[in-house]
Amino acid sequence: MFSRTGGYSDGVHSSLNFSFHVNDTDQNVCKNRELAQKILNLAYLASAHQVHLDRIKIVEEKTTMEYDGYDALITNCKGMGLLVQQADCQAVLLHDPETQTIGAIHCGWRGSVCEIIPRTIERMQTAFGVVPHHIRAVISPSLGPCCAQFIHYKTELPAWMHAYQVRRGYFDFWAISRIQLVESGVPFQQIETTGICTRCTPSFFSHRRDVASGRKFGGRGGSVIGLPSV
Numbered sequence: 001m002f003s004r005t006g007g008y009s010d011g012v013h014s015s016l017n018f019s020f021h022v023n024d025t026d027q028n029v030c031k032n033r034e035l036a037q038k039i040l041n042l043a044y045l046a047s048a049h050q051v052h053l054d055r056i057k058i059v060e061e062k063t064t065m066e067y068d069g070y071d072a073l074i075t076n077c078k079g080m081g082l083l084v085q086q087a088d089c090q091a092v093l094l095h096d097p098e099t100q101t102i103g104a105i106h107c108g109w110r111g112s113v114c115e116i117i118p119r120t121i122e123r124m125q126t127a128f129g130v131v132p133h134h135i136r137a138v139i140s141p142s143l144g145p146c147c148a149q150f151i152h153y154k155t156e157l158p159a160w161m162h163a164y165q166v167r168r169g170y171f172d173f174w175a176i177s178r179i180q181l182v183e184s185g186v187p188f189q190q191i192e193t194t195g196i197c198t199r200c201t202p203s204f205f206s207h208r209r210d211v212a213s214g215r216k217f218g219g220r221g222g223s224v225i226g227l228p229s230v
Contacts, residue, residue, distance in 0.1 A: 018221065037064075047083040051069050052108055054119050076128055079227065088108070091142070092117055103225075109150070118184040133185055137190065141197070143199055144195070144197030
């Protein structure tokens with residue numbers, strides 16, 4: 001899970017921006033992604049142009065590319081890395097050590113509402129025979145309960161999520177993701193939450209911080225899970 005530092009971008013994208021869709025140059029983004037691949041010793045790096053829905057892509061091609069219109073990627077290809085781009089949304093990374101299957105989920109509040117986490121785990125079961133009890137999961141740095149304010153939560157969020165308010169209008173989406181993982185069969189003790197709020201932590205990109213500063217576009221950080229080549 002990369003911070004925003006150590007890359008090639010500049011200005012509001014300074015410096016390790018992983019997204020092609022925030023007015024950075026393609027050259028900078030490619031160099032940043034290549035740097036991550038090198039650090040993690042990955043032969044390939046798959047990503048998605050994320051759309052805040054529940055579409056899931058099974059990555060079978062051993063190539064580095066970005067798929068359009070997905071928010072979760074699954075693979076069992078050796079040497080493959082899966083990249084989630086984020087600036088307050090969660091990356092929920094999954095690994096089944098039994099089948100050597102991995103998943104990478106881009107999960108904002110809309111993803112939580114449309115249940116992208118349980119849908120991804122279900123797809124891992126049907127496609128690769130994954131047993132949810134074997135999965136290990138981690139929730140990346142993302143918007144914390146200190147900053148996850150939703151003024152219109154009564155219309156945006158389903159009623160069951162209202163119990164996860166830490167104070168009026170502020171929600172603990174880390175806890176929401178944990179309960180969705182547990183209800184999908186992942187043991188609680190196999191779920192790790194980094195507990196770092198991107199809005200509060202300048203070393204991470206934050207969309208809400210950018211908006212508060214009057215910026216339309218900022219960078220996007222990256223979380224990567226990969227399978228070694230051998």
